Amino acid sequence: MKAxxxxxxxxxxxxxxPAVHAADKANIKDPAIVFVDSLADTFIHKIFVKDKKESAxxxxxxxxxKDNCDIPFISKxxxxxxxxxxxxxxxxxxxxxxxENVVLTWAGRFKEYAxxxxxxxxxxxxxxxxIYVDSTVISPNPNTKPIALIWRxxxxxxxxKIADLIVEGVSMVMTYRSEYAAILQNNGGSVAxxxxxxxxKNKTLKQSLGI
Amino acid sequence: xxxxxxxxxxxxLALTLLFSACASTSSPSYKEDPLEPLNRGIYxxxxxxxxxxIRPLAMMYKTVxxxxxxDIIANFIDNITTPVSAINYALQGNADMAGVAIGRFxxxxxxxxxxTLDVASALDIxxxxxxxxxxxxxxxxxxxxxxxxxxxxxxxxxDGIGKGVDFFLQxxxxxxxxxxxxxxxxxxxxxxxxxxxxxxxxxxTITDDIKLNSVDPYATMRSMYLxxxxxxxxxxMKVIDRGVPRKENYDFDFSADY
Numbered sequence: 284m285k286a287x288x289x290x291x292x293x294x295x296x297x298x299x300x301p302a303v304h305a306a307d308k309a310n311i312k313d314p315a316i317v318f319v320d321s322l323a324d325t326f327i328h329k330i331f332v333k334d335k336k337e338s339a340x341x342x343x344x345x346x347x348x349k350d351n352c353d354i355p356f357i358s359k360x361x362x363x364x365x366x367x368x369x370x371x372x373x374x375x376x377x378x379x380x381x382x383e384n385v386v387l388t389w390a391g392r393f394k395e396y397a398x399x400x401x402x403x404x405x406x407x408x409x410x411x412x413x414i415y416v417d418s419t420v421i422s423p424n425p426n427t428k429p430i431a432l433i434w435r436x437x438x439x440x441x442x443x444k445i446a447d448l449i450v451e452g453v454s455m456v457m458t459y460r461s462e463y464a465a466i467l468q469n470n471g472g473s474v475a476x477x478x479x480x481x482x483x484k485n486k487t488l489k490q491s492l493g494i
Numbered sequence: 495x496x497x498x499x500x501x502x503x504x505x506x507l508a509l510t511l512l513f514s515a516c517a518s519t520s521s522p523s524y525k526e527d528p529l530e531p532l533n534r535g536i537y538x539x540x541x542x543x544x545x546x547x548i549r550p551l552a553m554m555y556k557t558v559x560x561x562x563x564x565d566i567i568a569n570f571i572d573n574i575t576t577p578v579s580a581i582n583y584a585l586q587g588n589a590d591m592a593g594v595a596i597g598r599f600x601x602x603x604x605x606x607x608x609x610t611l612d613v614a615s616a617l618d619i620x621x622x623x624x625x626x627x628x629x630x631x632x633x634x635x636x637x638x639x640x641x642x643x644x645x646x647x648x649x650x651x652x653d654g655i656g657k658g659v660d661f662f663l664q665x666x667x668x669x670x671x672x673x674x675x676x677x678x679x680x681x682x683x684x685x686x687x688x689x690x691x692x693x694x695x696x697x698x699t700i701t702d703d704i705k706l707n708s709v710d711p712y713a714t715m716r717s718m719y720l721x722x723x724x725x726x727x728x729x730x731m732k733v734i735d736r737g738v739p740r741k742e743n744y745d746f747d748f749s750a751d752y
Contacts, residue, residue: 356748360748384707387707388707391703391706391707392703409745410745410746410747410748411747411748411749428621433744435744446748447744449744451722451725452721452722452724452725452726452728452742452743452744453717453718453721453722453725453744454721454743454744454746457717457721457744457746458714458717458718458721461713461714461716461717462708462709462710462713462714462717464713465710465712465713465716466709466710466713469710480709481709484707484709487706488706488707491706
């Protein structure tokens with residue numbers, strides 16, 4: 284458990300480092316790898332730069348996140364069975380609150396970036412025509428062991444979008460789904476109440492970020 | 495000292511019974527967490543003890559003790575628990591990894607100043623970590639219900655038993671069973687304390703992260719623990735079955751009903 288916990292934390296930090304290729308010759312042209320590389324590049328050179336206001340960093344990250352993740356797809360899965368019985372308004376309210384929660388969560392983790400790099404190792408097929416990009420997160424501290432990070436990508440009409448991130452075997456999307464299933468269980472299945480809890484959490488996160 | 499351990503154990507049992515009474519009465523959300531009301535109670539108890547005692551101590555440990563010293567302590571604890579991995583690999587029928595674990599232990603103890611330096615990793619000797627819970631899994635004990643251990647945190651009943659067995663498999667604990675040997679017993683308590691602090695210090699940022707960002711931290715931790723545990727078992731099985739591909743838990747179908 285403790286190894287995994289460290290892995291999860293470090294994964295939050297690795298998104299902002301330039302990727303290093305383990306096998307340049309074989310993989311340099313693979314579009315999935317190019318996608319992961321350019322995303323890491325964007326974070327470190329465009330978003331997470333010095334002398335930039337915190338709120339500006341979060342705004343930029345929000346835009347990149349919305350462009351590069353298939354949010355409706357993830358949001359639907361994360362709601363689980365409750366999606367079917369929720370109204371269109373409830374689904375939208377949830378999706379917006381969920382998106383904001385993910386953006387603010389990761390914004391908080393960026394603050395602790397400590398120079399990690401990622402090494403992309405290769406790709407392999409996932410279920411339903413999706414693709415896994417395998418990478419490891421390497422810390423500048425030699426005592427910290429490298430962490431396995433897998434990107435699950437979906438191909439939407441020729442554009443890759445992130446469908447999931449898997450850290451040391453733990454799927455982020457599955458974790459969110461489990462958490463929200465528990466909350467829905469305890470509030471009688473109300474998606475509206477879940478969206479409200481997320482909004483309240485988002486308020487707290489904004490305060491702790493100082494924006 | 496042996497009586498103290500018994501007292502603490504019965505104390506835990508009493509506390510878990512107490513907290514099961516206070517916990518919520520909602521029905522469990524998962525077939526894998528039928529003990530949810532009890533577990534949520536224990537989680538709340540752990541959280542209080544952690545907030546009041548353990549976390550502040552771990553924070554102090556992290557800020558006051560120099561990083562080099564923290565690494566030395568971490569290495570020492572990792573090394574002294576390596577024989578347990580060796581024994582478990584042997585029980586799993588994995589002679590290769592048992593050998594690696596023994597090699598690690600000998601290298602670090604003899605050349606790494608009694609385990610305070612991780613010479614084995616510098617020599618590219620691979621990691622060799624397993625436990626009795628995984629041994630039970632290999633023997634076919636299917637995953638048992640999620641169970642939060644008082645003070646120790648997330649586990650399952652099978653893995654909780656595993657932790658207990660491993661605790662007593664440690665050489666220093668076998669020696670400590672002799673109630674006449676006061677020095678060994680005292681050393682053992684010190685080592686246990688150091689291990690708790692070291693573990694807690696290493697996990698500080700993550701638990702803070704989960705508690706800050708999660709609407710239901712209990713459910714988040716449970717999900718992460720169970721997924722990570724299944725992944726460990728699956729990875730271990732791969733080593734034993736020599737690369738026979740196994741279905742990964744994270745390779746789920748987004749359109750399926752779970």
